[in-house]
């Protein structure tokens with residue numbers, strides 16, 4: 101038996117690549133970083149025709165070194181320099197990428213005795229907050245290569261080297277290559293490369309770019325029981341295969357010397373829990389005579405996996421696992437000649453990956469973005485690299501974070517005392533919404549104490565001592581100090597008034613003096629000019645049509661966030677002229693604030709809890725911002741007149757778009773995007789808000805669409821202001837739509853986030869099937885009963901909305917059904933979290949987009965046919 105063992109990694113060892121230059125291809129999806137190259141330098145490595153750039157823009161720390169000259173001769177230029185990290189435990193690169201893209205990420209490490217000491221280190225490599233692998237240098241001449249196929253969820257990625265006490269970490273090169281979305285698909289996790297081999301290679305060369313469009317590195321592999329077959333012709337000249345292995349790799353194949361013997365190879369797993377994915381690439385390289393045939397079966401540990409397979413002439417067929425192989429110590433693959441085949445089996449190329457589950461969450465994105473901006477505003481050096489909060493042992497100095505379950509950590513404390521800060525207090529601090537303690541004492545901060553500090557809802561400690569701040573402390577902060585909810589210190593500032601009796605604003609004092617001296621006219625002119633300027637600005641904004649202007653309008657609105665009088669509402673809505681809709685909480689009218697459209701919801705006043713409660717809840721909701729939540733602009737509370745003012749959503753609610761009467765059918769891609777938007781809105785309410793907000797009334801009429809069909813949740817948090825006991829709940833709020841209510845709620849009377857997940861599952865089923873939640877027929881079938889019965893019959897095709905006319909990737913629909921059925925599990929514990937739902941829906945979207953982009957030209961086959969019966973059982977309710 102030929103040996104493919106994990107020890108083949110030794111053979112990643114001496115990689116002296118002498119590759120020929122093929123015509124250069126597009127590198128726009130490549131990021132190729134030469135670590136340790138002097139700042140601003142670039143060059144083209146001629147042997148592979150790849151352009152490398154210096155790493156200086158991606159990292160603040162480490163020192164640039166060169167490998168010893170005797171190692172350079174056999175190596176490509178990108179490893180001639182290294183960046184080494186004698187200082188600090190964790191050093192991180194921050195690299196901008198495109199989130200949602202599937203990347204091949206490669207780290208290269210060639211020690212090359214760069215330190216002249218010959219001490220070979222061992223250290224850890226992290227991707228963001230998660231351990232990726234350990235780098236152990238066994239020989240200064242070896243190229244150690246770590247590769248990962250990974251879909252980042254943020255627009256940047258951190259690659260970190262961690263000193264584990266076994267020598268100084270260093271790195272030679274970092275490379276990113278974008279892959280096709282629907283290649284290398286996993287059920288979960290990312291793929292770490294174990295082996296990528298070019299079987300039957302007639303040369304001793306390894307191949308990468310420009311032979312391989314994705315710059316995968318193919319190492320030649322031979323086995324003494326195999327012989328080589330090859331063709332001089334190009335394989336896949338039409339590039340139909342999603343994986344597109346290099347033609348030069350596919351044009352050679354291995355075949356057994358003993359024609360009746362199977363081709364066998366194996367590897368051993370250190371840990372039987374490791375999950376593996378295998379990708380085998382086949383192409384016929386021999387022009388067969390009419391009386392010849394080649395077909396074969398493939399087994400794993402003696403178990404039939406696929407066959408008979410007949411490779412196509414000069415065209416790649418890729419076999420891949422659709423679910424991971426696991427549970428074994430030894431994985432033995434055999435490729436057998438089928439009964440009526442006249443020729444023995446072949447194998448052109450193979451890839452083996454293990455699954456890495458990256459579970460440690462990164463810091464909340466808004467917090468992370470804010471603290472990085474603060475870092476750059478004040479030019480803070482320190483150890484501020486990589487993720488601010490995670491893993492916990494590398495928490496940035498001066499920060500404290502909260503770590504609750506699997507939620508993204510949040511920054512709760514920022515201490516920048518005695519840090520030499522200059523300039524004003526950074527407005528980015530206002531985005532650290534969970535901040536409890538802020539210490540900026542003993543710096544040289546100037547300007548006033550900004551109002552936004554009083555909007556931080558959880559702030560308990562604020563220390564601004566020993567700065568050069570001027571003006572007066574906002575009255576809200578003083579009130580909070582006086583009622584004991586805030587510890588506020590403002591001693592030793594230049595000219596800062598910290599008591600209630602300060603003059604409010606110096607500028608207010610100045611203007612009347614000027615006015616009285618120069619006369620009223622000038623002031624009047626100034627005011628008129630200011631108004632005109634304001635109007636012109638607004639008109640210009642309204643005239644723009646792109647989304648950016650929409651954002652701008654929103655931010656004008658947001659800055660207006662306020663309490664309206666009833667008469668202002670009359671003006672805004674032109675005496676409640678145009679009704680947009682009616683809902684459980686009241687009637688919605690169309691209106692304008694300046695030139696921006698708004699929706700005004702006038703509330704039926706039966707059950708509001710009273711002004712205090714209304715006021716504080718609404719103020720809380722006005723602080724909840726997310727692109728998938730309708731923005732609350734303001735409110736009105738005057739006697740029995742209660743109103744809420746929202747941004748206007750031009751395309752109405754989702755129910756109308758799904759109903760039969762709608763002329764234009766939403767495509768599958770539209771539907772997935774809407775579902776993902778709504779899921780993100782809910783995820784934010786559940787995970788991004790403290791305390792979490794349970795929506796309690798998720799349904800298609802509460803999902804609104806703007807002019808770009810972007811979906812936003814409406815009415816979140818309202819049921820908190822309008823407490824609803826069992827009876828009124830059914831009669832006033834869910835009347836007509838009881839199908840959304842979590843069945844477990846009936847038993848426990850306890851509404852949780854998982855109740856929203858249930859309702860979301862129902863919405864998703866409506867999106868998939870295009871059917872109403874409860875059929876308007878005698879049987880009054882619930883949409884989940886309909887789907888369950890179709891699943892039980894194995895009739896998957898008829899689940900999707902017939903109006904889609906089959907225009908979708910069936911795997912994508914199938915996966916969406918699976919997600920929805922998980923959400924509507926009768927027990928809350930079995931339902932996924934909204935975060936999981938978001939991740940899963942994005943995968944569905946990736947699958948669908950890949951189809952839409954490439955038509956159905958894919959040539960890959962699935963290695964294991966999905967066993968529908970076993971897949972279905974856990975879903976049936």
Ligand SMILES: *[C@@H]1O[C@H](CO)[C@@H](O)[C@H](O)[C@H]1NC(C)=O
Pocket residue numbers: 139140
């Ligand atoms: C690199 O370029 C930037 C901007 O062009 C410049 O500010 C910087 O000084 C350069 N660095 C070196 C080391 O040349």
Ligand SMILES: *[C@@H]1O[C@H](CO)[C@@H](O)[C@H](O)[C@H]1NC(C)=O
Pocket residue numbers: 157158196
């Ligand atoms: C990465 O993106 C951020 C935000 O878009 C930007 O501020 C930063 O300059 C970018 N970094 C590099 C190295 O391009």
Ligand SMILES: *[C@@H]1O[C@H](CO)[C@@H](O)[C@H](O)[C@H]1NC(C)=O
Pocket residue numbers: 114238239240241
């Ligand atoms: C490192 O590898 C080279 C080439 O394979 C070999 O000649 C040398 O002896 C090795 N060095 C050590 C310390 O093993």
Ligand SMILES: *[C@@H]1O[C@H](CO)[C@@H](O)[C@H](O)[C@H]1NC(C)=O
Pocket residue numbers: 302303304
């Ligand atoms: C490949 O390498 C082996 C041993 O390293 C050598 O015997 C063989 O001649 C080489 N083949 C070619 C085509 O260079």
Ligand SMILES: *[C@@H]1O[C@H](CO)[C@@H](O)[C@H](O)[C@H]1NC(C)=O
Pocket residue numbers: 358359360361362
């Ligand atoms: C060829 O393989 C077959 C099946 O494995 C075996 O029975 C036969 O002995 C082998 N022949 C030789 C010459 O090894």
Ligand SMILES: *[C@@H]1O[C@H](CO)[C@@H](O)[C@H](O)[C@H]1NC(C)=O
Pocket residue numbers: 389391392442
């Ligand atoms: C196939 O046909 C060729 C002539 O075209 C002949 O030489 C060969 O023996 C045949 N092979 C088989 C297996 O029948």
Ligand SMILES: *[C@@H]1O[C@H](CO)[C@@H](O)[C@H](O)[C@H]1NC(C)=O
Pocket residue numbers: 396397407408436437438439
């Ligand atoms: C190959 O698989 C087919 C289909 O399952 C089966 O009928 C056949 O017996 C298998 N042949 C061998 C040699 O295992």
Ligand SMILES: *[C@@H]1O[C@H](CO)[C@@H](O)[C@H](O)[C@H]1NC(C)=O
Pocket residue numbers: 393394395410439440441
């Ligand atoms: C024989 O092989 C061909 C492919 O070459 C296949 O299509 C056919 O089904 C096979 N016949 C049997 C009886 O296995």
Ligand SMILES: *[C@@H]1O[C@H](CO)[C@@H](O)[C@H](O)[C@H]1NC(C)=O
Pocket residue numbers: 515516517537538539561563
């Ligand atoms: C901030 O750090 C300084 C010294 O590093 C310490 O004296 C001070 O107590 C800290 N502030 C808070 C609020 O913990």
Ligand SMILES: *[C@@H]1O[C@H](CO)[C@@H](O)[C@H](O)[C@H]1NC(C)=O
Pocket residue numbers: 518519520542
């Ligand atoms: C204030 O900061 C300076 C350095 O910026 C430091 O030398 C001094 O000890 C600090 N004073 C206090 C009271 O922390």
